[in-house]
Amino acid sequence: MRVCFCQSSKAASFLSLPAVNTPSSATCLHTAVSGCSPMLGDFWDLSQGHCLYVLPNGSARPVNVQVNEAAVVLKFSDGLSEQDTGMRCCCRGKRPDESKVTKELKIPDLLGVVLDPEKALLRFVHCPRRSSVRVREDVILQIQGDSEVLKQTDKWAKELSSKCHSMKGPRKYRVFINPASGSGQAQVKWEIAKELLDQLPWIQLEELRTTHAGQAEEVAEKEVNPESCDGIIVVSGDGMVHEVFNGLSKRPDAEAALRKLPVGHIPGGSGNALATSINHSAGESFGALEAAFLIAKGKTQPLDLMTVSQPSRPLRTSFLSLSGAIISDIDLGSESMRFLGGLRFAVYGVYCLLNPKPLQAELTYWPATASTVPGSSPPPIEEALPEGPWVTITDSFNVFWAINMAWASFDSHLAPGLSMGSGTWKLALLRNASRATLTKFLLNLENGGHVNLEKAELLECKAFRLLPQGSSGSRERFSLDGEEVPFEGIQLWPSLGGHVLGAFSEAPCDGVVSAL
Numbered sequence: 001m002r003v004c005f006c007q008s009s010k011a012a013s014f015l016s017l018p019a020v021n022t023p024s025s026a027t028c029l030h031t032a033v034s035g036c037s038p039m040l041g042d043f044w045d046l047s048q049g050h051c052l053y054v055l056p057n058g059s060a061r062p063v064n065v066q067v068n069e070a071a072v073v074l075k076f077s078d079g080l081s082e083q084d085t086g087m088r089c090c091c092r093g094k095r096p097d098e099s100k101v102t103k104e105l106k107i108p109d110l111l112g113v114v115l116d117p118e119k120a121l122l123r124f125v126h127c128p129r130r131s132s133v134r135v136r137e138d139v140i141l142q143i144q145g146d147s148e149v150l151k152q153t154d155k156w157a158k159e160l161s162s163k164c165h166s167m168k169g170p171r172k173y174r175v176f177i178n179p180a181s182g183s184g185q186a187q188v189k190w191e192i193a194k195e196l197l198d199q200l201p202w203i204q205l206e207e208l209r210t211t212h213a214g215q216a217e218e219v220a221e222k223e224v225n226p227e228s229c230d231g232i233i234v235v236s237g238d239g240m241v242h243e244v245f246n247g248l249s250k251r252p253d254a255e256a257a258l259r260k261l262p263v264g265h266i267p268g269g270s271g272n273a274l275a276t277s278i279n280h281s282a283g284e285s286f287g288a289l290e291a292a293f294l295i296a297k298g299k300t301q302p303l304d305l306m307t308v309s310q311p312s313r314p315l316r317t318s319f320l321s322l323s324g325a326i327i328s329d330i331d332l333g334s335e336s337m338r339f340l341g342g343l344r345f346a347v348y349g350v351y352c353l354l355n356p357k358p359l360q361a362e363l364t365y366w367p368a369t370a371s372t373v374p375g376s377s378p379p380p381i382e383e384a385l386p387e388g389p390w391v392t393i394t395d396s397f398n399v400f401w402a403i404n405m406a407w408a409s410f411d412s413h414l415a416p417g418l419s420m421g422s423g424t425w426k427l428a429l430l431r432n433a434s435r436a437t438l439t440k441f442l443l444n445l446e447n448g449g450h451v452n453l454e455k456a457e458l459l460e461c462k463a464f465r466l467l468p469q470g471s472s473g474s475r476e477r478f479s480l481d482g483e484e485v486p487f488e489g490i491q492l493w494p495s496l497g498g499h500v501l502g503a504f505s506e507a508p509c510d511g512v513v514s515a516l
């Protein structure tokens with residue numbers, strides 16, 4: 001195997017890879033680096049004849065492989081067509097014997113490189129974007145050489161893999177799959193995600209298909225061991241995410257468990273607000289493959305949690321939202337239409353628009369602009385609020401929607417720009433609005449245009465208390481993280497924070513991949 005060997009002492013000490021070969025004629029590129037600019041300036045050059053590109057039909061062609069700061073570059077010559085590889089030809093129009101075809105696997109699109117030593121196959125786990133959605137386009141190379149070559153290839157693959165993700169060492173995740181969520185798509189979505197995650201040997205998965213409501217909460221509270229587990233993946237809607245954060249928050253070691261165990265969300269429900277917010281905050285489209293891709297990238301982001309108090313029940317934890325009036329009406333009233341998936345909200349929404357039930361209530365909130373923050377423990381809801389810069393609104397709300405992140409469901413961009421770890425919730429309100437305004441509000445939610453409506457208010461707060469005033473019918477309800485809670489006084493108060501799996505991930509810039 002002919003390899004390019006890096007001359008840079010910085011690179012050599014970073015890698016401490018032994019030189020299999022140091023060809024004097026080998027080309028070696030090195031880009032001077034400074035600050036946090038990419039440092040993958042050197043490249044590994046695997047000559048033709050030692051490395052074969054495995055085509056989908058099982059045949060193989062010689063390929064030259066190089067790594068630079070931004071990509072793995074596969075270079076082919078003679079006889080490979082674009083149809084063979086699905087790749088870009090850089091010399092369109094030239095005669096085949098002059099053609100050179102290259103395929104670039106961008107480092108940000110790679111999750112890792114894994115050698116199967118038995119078969120001498122090297123897999124690049126690769127998910128490029130095609131028209132904004134990610135697709136699986138793994139590349140498989142046949143390595144030709146003795147056991148020493150395979151050993152060095154394996155070492156090189158691990159080195160490159162460490163540039164593709166942020167995981168330090170192996171990761172073990174508990175996975176909760178809800179067969180009853182949404183339109184029953186959780187298993188299908190999980191298969192897409194699992195197929196990807198299974199390619200990465202440093203990720204281990206322990207699956208549990210829930211058999212009843214509340215099971216994920218129990219397991220998160222009593223069975224998950226933060227010493228031997230690195231996170232929880234929920235394959236479901238937001239309801240089961242809510243359960244998991246409640247389970248973790250109830251543990252005697254809640255603080256440590258919430259710090260140690262980030263939660264990932266593969267969207268398998270109807271609303272899927274968390275998966276949508278994570279994916280979009282990371283610059284990805286909404287989808288199961290994108291969610292799994294972000295989990296495999298290994299970055300996390302903080303998530304604010306609130307302690308929820310109501311007179312008739314024990315404290316709960318909320319990670320997402322509290323809604324009232326037409327919003328909770330649509331969310332909860334459409335439960336019997338779960339078989340429709342996300343469409344249930346549109347169908348039942350029309351009914352609610354024709355028969356709106358406003359919420360008469362007193363809202364008291366701690367503005368985010370205040371110079372102080374609420375104390376660390378929530379006051380009992382039966383008691384008066386402690387001293388603070390409280391603001392009170394008593395009115396008839398056509399829309400009441402408190403939210404902790406940008407997206408309230410896959411098609412409701414309720415609070416554009418709101419980060420889930422900002423320490424601030426937004427209150428989206430519409431008061432004394434006509435049916436026409438209410439309709440406009442709902443129709444503009446998907447693109448966030450509702451914020452421009454004259455009557456729409458988007459307040460920022462740290463804590464709030466909502467006291468309904470009187471009850472005028474069976475359709476009055478509150479929806480907490482998408483689940484129904486009693487229609488009575490309710491208070492949300494900042495509590496311990498959690499973390500989620502998935503965040504914006506820059507191209508790695510902390511090292512050099514060099515010679516094999």
Ligand SMILES: Nc1ncnc2c1ncn2[C@@H]1O[C@H](COP(=O)(O)OP(=O)(O)OP(=O)(O)O)[C@@H](O)[C@H]1O
Binds near residue numbers: 178179213270
């Ligand atoms: N095996 C099961 N059978 C019945 N219910 C279950 C089961 N496993 C979990 N659940 C319950 O299903 C409830 C609803 O699930 P989930 O929220 O995941 O789906 P969804 O309501 O369709 O999605 P979304 O909340 O995004 O709209 C959860 O609160 C959970 O307690």
